[in-house]
Amino acid sequence: MEKEILEQGLNHNRRKFLSRLSLGLGSAALGSLLIPGLFDGRKEAEESMMRALPHFAPKAKRIIYLFQNGAPSQLETFDYKPLLQKNFGQELPESIRMGQRLTGMTAGQSSFPLVGSYFDFSQYGQSRAWISSLFPHLASVVDDLCIVKSMHTEAINHDPALTFFQTGAQVGNRPSMGSWLSYGLGSENENLPAFCVLLSRGKGNGQGVYSKLWSNGFLDAKHQGVQFSNSEDPVLYLSDPDGMSRDQRRKMLDQIAAMNDLSYQQFNDPEITAKIQQYEMAFRMQTAVPEITDITKEPDSIIKLYGPECLVPGTYAANCLLARKLSENGVRFVQLYHQGWDAHDNLPNQMIGQAKDVDQASAALITDLKQRGLLDETLVIWGGEFGRTNYCQGKIAPENYGRDHHPRAFSIFMAGGGIKSGIVYGETDDFGYNITENPVHVHDFQATVLHLMGIDHEKLTYKHLGRRYRLTDVHGNVVKDLIA
């Protein structure tokens, strides 16, 4: 036995070892041919994916997402249902509801009386789209709009629904849509963040928005949305403290960069170079941001276009104007949130106020982009996280009623950026409860938006905790019918 072991050991001489080693090398070489990137570091593999982006010629370069937080009622905006007005106060037929779930706010109601829009509807433009009298300005640009009446979502409460729209998952730990685009396409203008966030609040019943909605999730922190505030300091911590000159700041950054560079040479951690780059970007932002937030150079007609509110920082109109300026300067994704659409009661009154906030400025943004020749490369999206019920919540009167959350059918619109213009897509039943034609799921919407930006939603992935994540999770189909 001992002899055999010795023999075995002696047989493993250098020549044999080397010749067998060559076999191993051969199989490794084959492996690398079969699985490209097998021996790449993760970073590089991702970078090579980045070089391939966009996956195809994009139709839109930038997005402005006008999120109507709190869920505006589709029945008082774009989904005209005369039957509900006719059948005022009648019970919602079980054949329509089909036992679908309700929120805890109305599930206990003994009756579900139908209630039609307090506001009149008319048809506009070549598409003859129905739009309520609350939105005269949007009605005037209807031929630029692509109204989708057949959106549906999975969540029934604000926070999960909002998170779902923005991140593709109801639980908040995933990157936001803007972060995915920042990751996938980067910034056009390296002196500004790729993803900016603007908040405003109407007088209607509001629902909170939290910074997790513009979180980078597991992506690199540089893809996080940068919130612009309406204070004197639009980007927090960006201005130099009093008494510090730009030269001093430059010197300081140079010194820090030199030290960072030393530690990079020692540790080779790419995070260190990322840090240096971020300091540099902040330095450039110090001049780029004031150039953009300064509205004094805007012509007077702009104020008439957006309405005088646009001069009051923090209003929706001011944010629309700022969004246009950011987008024009190459910001990939501008995310607005306008709060106050959650009209569980006193809906007509609340809608009047909310519509007044957003109607003129939303339409103005589209007109403004158009007259600069930018609308065809900028996608504007307007919509909430779900719709509202066709039955009344609480006390019912023709001029005073409320509506609960309704995820089964709601309306949004898009404009510009390679989307078809002047069309109305999808249809709901006469009760405005269920979709009867061309349903568009939130993931389909996300896939379509990415498609317009030149991205195959199945290919924009990031590996985290052992699996590859996408904005559309494992779902989503591009709605080709919406693409011009």
Add this chain to the structure above:
Amino acid sequence: MTRPSRIISGLENLLFFWLGLTTILIIGGNNLAIPAFLQVFGRLHPLILHFPIVILLMGIATIWIKEQTWKDAGRMFLLLGSNFAGITVVAGLILAAEDYEGNSLDWHKWLGIISLALSIFIYFLVKKPNLSQKTFSSFLAICLILTGHFGANLTHGEDFLLAPIQSKEEKQIALEEAEIFGDLVMPIFETKCISCHKEGKIKGELRLDDLEALKKGGESGPFLVAGDPENSLFLQKIHLPLEDEEHMPPKNKTQLTDEEIELLKTWVASGASFDQKISELEETSPLYILASQKFSAQKTYEFDPASDSDIQSLNNFFRKVKPLHPESPALEVAYFGASSFDPNSLKDFKKIKNQVVKVNLNRMPLEGVSLQFLEDLKNLEELQMNFTGLQPDQIQVLEKLPNLKKLAISGNNLGPESMAPLSKLNQLNYLYFWESGLSEEQKKELQKNLQKTKIDFGFNSKGVILALNPPKIEFENSMFGDSAKIELSHPIRSAQLRYTLDGSEPDSTSSLIYSNVIFIKESSEIKVKAFAPEWIGSSPVKAVLFKKGRKPESASLTHEPNPKYKAQEVQTLFDGVKGKANHTSGEWLGYSEKPFEVILKINPQAPPKQLQASLLLNESAYIFPPESVDLWISSNGTWKKVKIDSPSQSEKFGEVRYELLKYELPKESFEEIRLTLKPISQLPKWHPGAGSKGWVFVDEIFIY
């Protein structure tokens, strides 16, 4: 000799039989009439052919092995393999008489025959060992592989083997250049039909790889009838049920998609043109709509890409140069950051002058900057120069850009002088010219000069009358000592602000005009409205400011306030802090069951002249004006009535607001003041709480 050798000799003899049969078939060629049963044998060719390849290659391999056992086995392999080769060649020659012809077939046929001859030759050569056997067998191996390759080409298509490693780059075709037949129809034939209908494999005598042959059709008749999809043979076959023998493509091949069938049908219906361009179709025609879904609006470019290093060197933080998309040679250039703009950097375009199709110079200060660099950009299609301070003489260079399709020059106020140079730009499809500085007539004239250009003159603010937003009132504190400073502002600089201090509505003619700062010395309600030409006046905004009063010697409340709203009790009334407009802020005394009653002791030497009570009103929170107000004074223990008042009651819901009750006091000496505010005992009928008690909220009592 034993049995095995008889088998061997039998097999050896068989070899010559195959050789002979092969010779006959070659000589007979196409003149042979093949009986049906032999056709079946012929069609076994694709099955049998694998045997000779494998067995012969194994035989060849043994030649290199020195061990005798392998050598013996090797001879058997060669013998068996040669026989299979014989069967294969014979079957192949019979099959070839069917529908095959062409280069690949010839190579396949002759190489196959050579392989057969060689394998037999080597077999006998090995019997008598010879040095050249290794040479011959290597040659045989090569022949076998090549034969197989050409055979595979026949069944799977010419590029079958190398297709996966050949670049799959799909040609991007722009809609405006695409041809109906060449770019829409032919690709379908190429992927789904042509492998069986082409030179070398003409099934049904139909060739689709040649336009003339296609038009002629096959054995069953013409391929199509233009304009008549119903009677077009190929569409009929496509529409047959899958099980039908005549169905095309055959059951086991990749089928046409619904979209493709629709496209072919629409093509035939629209006249089956072979040279029309898609752009020549009506935009509403079904074929155009189908085609527009297929092709991007993206153009293809003929020119070579710029070198990566050139592109790299031109990129910096303030200028982005990048391809339209990763595969495109066309470049777009965008400038950012007006304050970092260097006019000299425009000269850098030279390096990429052929590739630049899109330039964005929005907001760059271009006034007085030479734009001659544009002249070289012959492929430039889109140019954006909004808000750049552009002058009319600078745009003359644009007429030298033959491919310029889209021009954005909004916000430059170019004025009438720009009419002449712009009118020459009839190459444009789109012109964005908002804030043009042109009159309505001039706009019309420009549109007339540029017939095919879509001009967007943008939003015209003339005649748009909107209401101004309310002005802003700013002051330090709503309670002041001797005087208060008030500042008014409005975001629109041209707006005129008019105000009143007596609570009346400001108007645009007689009210005070705000110029600088306002100082007030008395408690006042300031109301402000903004006015501007071509605007509707704003809604009023107001603010109430309170002058701090004297402190009484002492004060006491007759009744305890409601425990929820007791604040600092009586101290609250004289703390000099104005309550916020919210009754739950802890700065308000609230009364509902019992009336609010306060007794103030004062110095009789200097009695106050006036008393004011600051109240909160908020109907939706049941807070109303008091039902009645009783004001008494006492001197030497005798109470004397000063005023019994019942303030006007609310008639509808209003905003949360302050109310100030003011009462003059008698000009005489007194020691005490008693103020009683009785909450409304029955809320009015229009209120949801009709009939129940209302509330009174007080935060401050002023005596002056």
